Amino acid sequence: MRTYWPIVLVVALLAVVPFVTTSNVVLNFLITTLLIALVGQGWNLLGGYGGQYSFGHAAFFGTAAYTTAILQVQYGINAWLGLFAGIFAGSLVGAVIGVLCFRSGLRGSYFSLVTLAFAEVLRIVSSVTPITGAGVGTLIKLDLRPEAFQFQSRVPFYWIVLTFVALSLVTVRAAENSRFGAYLVALRENEDAASALGINTFAVKLAAITLSAAITAAAGCFYAQYFLFIDAAIAYGPWISIDALLAPIVGGAGTLFASLLGALVIKSLGEATKLLTGDAPGLDLVIYGVVLIAVVGLAPRGVSGVLTALFRWPFRAQPEGGNG
Amino acid sequence: MAESLLIVENVSKHFGGLLAIDKASFEVRTGRITALIGPNGAGKTTLFSIISGFLPADDGRVFYDGVDITTEPPHKRARRGVARTFQIVQPFAGLTVRENIAIGSHLWQRNRAAALEAANQVAFSVGLGAQLEAPAATLTVADSKRLELARALAIAPRLLLLDEVLAGLNPSEIRDMVPVVRELTARGMTILMTEHLMQAVAALAEHVLVLAEGRIIGRGTAQEVAADPLVVEAYLGRGAARRITAGSTHA
Numbered sequence: 312m313r314t315y316w317p318i319v320l321v322v323a324l325l326a327v328v329p330f331v332t333t334s335n336v337v338l339n340f341l342i343t344t345l346l347i348a349l350v351g352q353g354w355n356l357l358g359g360y361g362g363q364y365s366f367g368h369a370a371f372f373g374t375a376a377y378t379t380a381i382l383q384v385q386y387g388i389n390a391w392l393g394l395f396a397g398i399f400a401g402s403l404v405g406a407v408i409g410v411l412c413f414r415s416g417l418r419g420s421y422f423s424l425v426t427l428a429f430a431e432v433l434r435i436v437s438s439v440t441p442i443t444g445a446g447v448g449t450l451i452k453l454d455l456r457p458e459a460f461q462f463q464s465r466v467p468f469y470w471i472v473l474t475f476v477a478l479s480l481v482t483v484r485a486a487e488n489s490r491f492g493a494y495l496v497a498l499r500e501n502e503d504a505a506s507a508l509g510i511n512t513f514a515v516k517l518a519a520i521t522l523s524a525a526i527t528a529a530a531g532c533f534y535a536q537y538f539l540f541i542d543a544a545i546a547y548g549p550w551i552s553i554d555a556l557l558a559p560i561v562g563g564a565g566t567l568f569a570s571l572l573g574a575l576v577i578k579s580l581g582e583a584t585k586l587l588t589g590d591a592p593g594l595d596l597v598i599y600g601v602v603l604i605a606v607v608g609l610a611p612r613g614v615s616g617v618l619t620a621l622f623r624w625p626f627r628a629q630p631e632g633g634n635g
Numbered sequence: 636m637a638e639s640l641l642i643v644e645n646v647s648k649h650f651g652g653l654l655a656i657d658k659a660s661f662e663v664r665t666g667r668i669t670a671l672i673g674p675n676g677a678g679k680t681t682l683f684s685i686i687s688g689f690l691p692a693d694d695g696r697v698f699y700d701g702v703d704i705t706t707e708p709p710h711k712r713a714r715r716g717v718a719r720t721f722q723i724v725q726p727f728a729g730l731t732v733r734e735n736i737a738i739g740s741h742l743w744q745r746n747r748a749a750a751l752e753a754a755n756q757v758a759f760s761v762g763l764g765a766q767l768e769a770p771a772a773t774l775t776v777a778d779s780k781r782l783e784l785a786r787a788l789a790i791a792p793r794l795l796l797l798d799e800v801l802a803g804l805n806p807s808e809i810r811d812m813v814p815v816v817r818e819l820t821a822r823g824m825t826i827l828m829t830e831h832l833m834q835a836v837a838a839l840a841e842h843v844l845v846l847a848e849g850r851i852i853g854r855g856t857a858q859e860v861a862a863d864p865l866v867v868e869a870y871l872g873r874g875a876a877r878r879i880t881a882g883s884t885h886a
Contacts (some may be wrong), residue, residue: 490741490750497738499725505720507687509713509742511788 315484321568322477324452329466338465342537344578346530350551350576351558351570352479359564360492361484361519362499364419368428368555370408370433373546375401375531380449380541381442390403390451390460394532401528402521409520413513418502427552434547449541451535460536472533476571479526482504484567486522495519496565527555557599561606563613572614577602640665640794640825646695648681648849655681657849658695659677663794665849668816668826670840672860674870675770677846679829680722683798685826687719688712699794712741718792720783722799722829726771732758735782739789750775754789761785761815777808784815795819797828801835813838845869 317566322601350372358364378400379393388396408429412422437443444450455461486492494515498505506512535541545551554577562573580602581595588594610617639662642820645879655678663669671679684690686697688709696705702710718739727735736754737747744750758764766774771782780800785801787795797816799807809832816839820826830836836843837857845853845860847869853860864876871879 318730395686425840488747490747491746493734493741493750496730497727500726500729503689503709504721504725504727504786505738507689507719507725508739508786509710510738511710526745 315589317567318477318480318484320443321471322349324403325473326470329469333464333466335465338469338573340578340582341372342469342472343467344574345469345476346533346537347554348571348574349476349479349530349579350527350555351562351574352476352483353525353530354555355559355562355564356483356486356495356526357519357523359559359566359569360484360486360499361495363516363520363555364423364627365426365520365523365552366423367408367428367430367552367555368523368527369547369549369551370426370430371401371527372531372534372551373430373437373541373543374404374554375528375610376535376541376546377437377443377449379532380451383451384449385442387532389458390536391458394460394529394536397532397535397589401531402525405524405528406517406521406526409517413516413520420527430547430549431457432553434543437544437547443543446542448545450550451539453539461539468533468537472473472537475529475533479529480567480571482522483528487567491515491518499565544600553599557603559613561602561613563615566613566615566619569613569615571616576614638665640700642698643682643686644696644698644787646682646685646692646697647856648678648685648690648693651747655849656685656692659846660695660848661851661854662823663827664842665825666820666823667842668820668828668840669842669844670836670857671827671829671844671846672831673829673846677869678849680798680844681706681849682846683719683796683827683829687717687796705790713790713792716791716793717796718787718790718794719796720780720798720800721785722802724779724783726774726779726782729770729823731770732763732774732782732785735771736785736789739786742790750789754785755787757789762811776803777805777812780804780812780878781815788819793823793825795824795826797826799829799831801830801832807837820883833857835860 329338350368353371354365355370356593365615375397379390379397382388382393383390408426412425417425439445455463494505494510498512498515500511557577558573559569560573561576562569562571577599580598584595584598606613640788641663643659643661644659645658646656647658659682671682673679681690685692688707692705696703698704699715699717704715708806727738733751733754736757737750740753741752744753754817755767761784763778763785784800788876801812804812813835840857843855843857843860844851845866852869853863853866865878867876
């Protein structure tokens with residue numbers, strides 16, 4: 312059945328890029344693309360597979376970024392420990408939002424709006440509380456040592472974010488092959504039918520949002536280490552929630568490589584727009600909007616849906632292979 | 636094992652000012668097929684939803700295998716062995732027939748491959764063997780009903796609640812389906828079914844309950860309830876029983 316070899320192939324291909332080019336422009340582009348792919352893969356698990364459309368994944372991203380930054384700056388904690396603390400804090404926020412939303416039975420657009428509200432509340436709170444640096448933001452001290460999760464070159468950063476993406480792909484594939492994944496898809500398709508078959512939909516959704524938050528939180532920690540600066544607008548801003556859902560939807564929500572494909576498409580489009588129009592403010596968002604409408608209208612199963620159709624076309628007559 | 640697998644005791648349900656179920660009490664005997672019939676709007680589906688946990692009862696109690704399950708959520712009842720089908724079919728539309736059924740098998744089988752394998756067998760037993768890889772959304776009405784049944788069977792239930800599994804089928808499809816349902820009791824299942832078609836009820840059910848305006852107004856074998864003037868009036872209107880008997884003596 313489903314195996315891990317496509318992940319190995321894709322990750323191996325991406326891993327050799329630094330041997331081909333060490334251009335900062337290329338690496339920077341790929342690092343931000345992989346960062347968005349990671350953020351989006353978290354969303355993909357909950358939204359794509361589970362059908363719970365969050366508009367507030369910034370809540371997990373920002374909490375993780377702030378946690379790791381504040382632990383380093385205010386408490387002198389090692390950055391690698393901060394990474395784990397950040398992921399833990401992000402998942403905790405996911406679990407809390409999950410309990411509150413799913414206990415009260417919020418579904419569909421109500422869930423989406425409440426998650427958006429949580430992210431916005433966190434943004435406002437973090438822009439005024441002293442511990443986050445309030446309006447000034449938090450600057451992580453430059454300390455270019457691997458022990459401090461900081462590097463001279465972009466290459467180690469690239470490999471680290473690629474490792475995170477690889478882990479997220481493996482996690483999602485493992486979910487696909489498990490009962491948990493099957494239950495998640497079942498409740499996306501029909502929640503009543505799912506509970507009639509003995510599925511504790513609350514528990515499955517709670518597990519999904521916690522895992523989803525953990526993946527997106529890893530991206531938040533990485534962001535803080537890579538840019539060494541965060542403020543309320545970066546950490547909890549709507550941009551991250553939008554990228555989180557745009558990437559997997561463009562890529563084909565509910566499929567393994569959705570977020571990676573989608574991130575490549577939207578980041579390439581973003582760069583192309585900048586080349587064509589200069590830095591006209593807001594134009595990239597206009598392009599995003601047009602792309603989203605085009606994808607939903609013309610290819611509702613996203614880039615991977617189109618690719619699958621193209622790939623399957625010559626093999627259509629073949630029966631499905633055995634287990635594997 | 637208890638003589639009655641399911642006991643419904645004085646269950647009532649209001650929707651605003653409407654009394655949908657009025658102190659309904661009945662038992663479903665273990666290993667038998669019991670049918671719940673009644674005119675449209677009698678409250679059959681409401682009663683089903685209360686028994687399966689999708690609607691809370693305002694009053695009264697539901698016992699399954701001697702345990703009070705009145706306040707348990709649907710998934711806990713399913714884990715005890717209570718399966719239901721939906722009158723309006725509720726497939727996992729984006730999944731294949733086999734994946735749909737495997738969701739049910741997963742209740743007792745954690746392993747994905749084994750659950751899919753178990754789903755194959757259930758699919759064949761209800762006559763969906765040829766459509767294993769078909770997306771559920773593409774099935775005909777008859778096959779969608781079969782899928783409803785297959786998914787419920789996949790959890791290996793002891794009590795099966797069938798909500799109009801024959802509705803919308805043509806006569807030949809019904810002829811195919813009746814033995815499938817009858818065969819289930821041979822496998823040790825207890826069945827409570829709602830049905831419009833008296834023919835099918837007469838062919839299947841050993842015990843019939845008649846629900847009208849939220850009250851149980853008759854019980855007995857299919858022949859007994861069909862001859863009950865109260866039941867005839869519930870279906871055809873007040874005085875109908877008298878007119879029919881009068882008509883038959885005149886003719």
